[in-house]
Structures are given as C-alpha cells and as structure tokens.
Amino acid sequence: DSGVTQTPKHLITATGQRVTLRCSPRSGDLSVYWYQQSLDQGLQFLIQYYNGEERAKGNILERFSAQQFPDLHSELNLSSLELGDSALYFCASSEGGQGDALTDTQYFGPGTRLTVL
Amino acid sequence: AQTVTQSQPEMSVQEAETVTLSCTYDTSENNYYLFWYKQPPSRQMILVIRQEAYKQQNAMENRFSVNFQKAAKSFSLKISDSQLGDTAMYFCAFMNPFTGANSKLTFGKGITLSVRP
Numbered sequence: 001d002s003g004v005t006q007t008p009k010h011l012i013t014a015t016g017q018r019v020t021l022r023c024s025p026r027s028g029d030l031s032v033y034w035y036q037q038s039l040d041q042g043l044q045f046l047i048q049y050y051n052g053e054e055r056a057k058g059n060i061l062e063r064f065s066a067q068q069f070p071d072l073h074s075e076l077n078l079s080s081l082e083l084g085d086s087a088l089y090f091c092a093s094s095e096g097g098q099g100d101a102l103t104d105t106q107y108f109g110p111g112t113r114l115t116v117l
Numbered sequence: 118a119q120t121v122t123q124s125q126p127e128m129s130v131q132e133a134e135t136v137t138l139s140c141t142y143d144t145s146e147n148n149y150y151l152f153w154y155k156q157p158p159s160r161q162m163i164l165v166i167r168q169e170a171y172k173q174q175n176a177m178e179n180r181f182s183v184n185f186q187k188a189a190k191s192f193s194l195k196i197s198d199s200q201l202g203d204t205a206m207y208f209c210a211f212m213n214p215f216t217g218a219n220s221k222l223t224f225g226k227g228i229t230l231s232v233r234p
Binding site: 094 | 223
C-alpha cells in the first residue's frame with residue numbers, strides 16, 4: 001500500500017458525460033501528479049500540482065481540468081467524454097517537487113479505471 | 118524532449134534465475150533521475166528502484182540492481198533469484214526536475230516479464 005488513495009476504483013459512463021476522479025496523497029506529500037494509461041498511448045503525464053498551485057502541464061486535453069485543494073487532495077475532472085478517454089487514470093504523490101531525487105520520488109495510487117460506452 | 122525506449126516487449130525467465138531488462142533514454146541534460154516501476158496484474162504501480170545520474174554507484178534494492186551507463190544512456194534492471202511474484206510489467210522512467218521546475222515522469226512502453234515455475 002503506497003498510502004495514496006483514489007476513488008472510485010471503477011467508473012462506467014456514457015459519451016458526452018462528465019466525471020470527477022479523486023485523489024488523496026500520502027500524508028505529508030505536497031505534490032500530486034495525474035497520469036493516463038491507455039493501450040495506444042501508454043503512460044502519459046497529464047498535470048502536476050504543488051501545494052495547491054499548478055506546477056506543470058503535459059498532454060492534458062482542454063476537456064480535462066484538475067485542482068488541488070487546501071487539504072492537498074486533488075480532483076481530475078473529465079468532461080464531454082469520448083470513447084477514446086477510456087483508460088486507467090493514476091494519481092501519484094511526492095513529498096516535494098523541487099529537484100531532489102528522494103523527495104521527488106513518486107508513489108502511485110491504485111488507479112481509477114474509466115470506461116466510456 | 119526526453120524519450121525512453123524499452124525495445125523488448127516481453128521476456129520470460131525460470132524461477133530462481135537472473136534476468137536483465139533493458140532501457141535506453143535520450144536527453145541532453147546532465148542531471149536527472151531514473152526509475153524502474155513494476156505493474157503486476159493488480160495494475161498498481163510500484164516503485165522498484167531509483168538512480169540519480171550524478172551517482173556513479175549503481176543502485177541496489179535487495180534482489181534488484183541496475184546497470185547505469187551514463188555515457189551510453191542505458192539503464193538496465195537486473196532481477197536476481199526471480200520469484201513468481203516478480204511477474205509483472207516493468208516500466209523504465211526518466212525525470213528531470215531541474216529544467217522547467219517540474220518532476221513529471223516520462224515512461225517507456227514497458228516490458229512484460231513472466232516468471233515460470
């Protein structure tokens with residue numbers, strides 16, 4: 001158990017809908033990262049937050065957004081869902097995000113499997 | 118942009134034997150970090166080992182060790198005394214938190230390792 005929690009574990013929804021994925025980082029971790037794992041794209045970085053502020057953006061679609069709250073939990077919002085958004089979405093957390101191998105090492109949650117029908 | 122290449126899609130090893138998984142990467146940076154993550158059938162992403170590029174000594178964690186060749190941009194993982202529980206997909210990942218002040222992981226496509234009883 002990494003200490004990172006994600007809810008829900010599974011989500012099945014229809015095209016055009018909107019869903020929210022939730023992540024609670026390990027106790028004491030300030031950074032949260034979101035990754036998407038799909039068969040065709042592999043594991044891709046979406047976005048990073050550090051202590052409530054957006055730190056970096058990757059291949060995140062405009063239909064997707066995220067935020068990190070004062071209690072450091074994070075939510076990833078996916079809207080106008082398409083079939084191609086079906087994937088495993090991981091949240092990871094790290095103590096820092098400041099350029100140190102030890103504190104930047106990321107620990108992953110169990111993932112949320114999203115199925116868009 | 119950094120790229121990570123894992124050219125072997127699948128490998129198989131007999132229980133108790135040793136196996137080496139290959140990874141190469143491309144970067145123009147001098148300071149960075151490299152990781153191996155394991156994804157068993159449960160789909161959880163589990164950190165196996167970490168290497169800082171400035172360290173000449175290869176990292177070791179119990180049965181897991183790396184062969185880090187900085188000049189060749191090679192980062193292979195050696196698993197000794199393979200166990201059935203090592204059956205998983207293994208991902209090599211690159212992080213450069215020094216440029217752009219973010220700690221995103223760039224992953225290879227992964228290698229599926231099967232340990233035979």
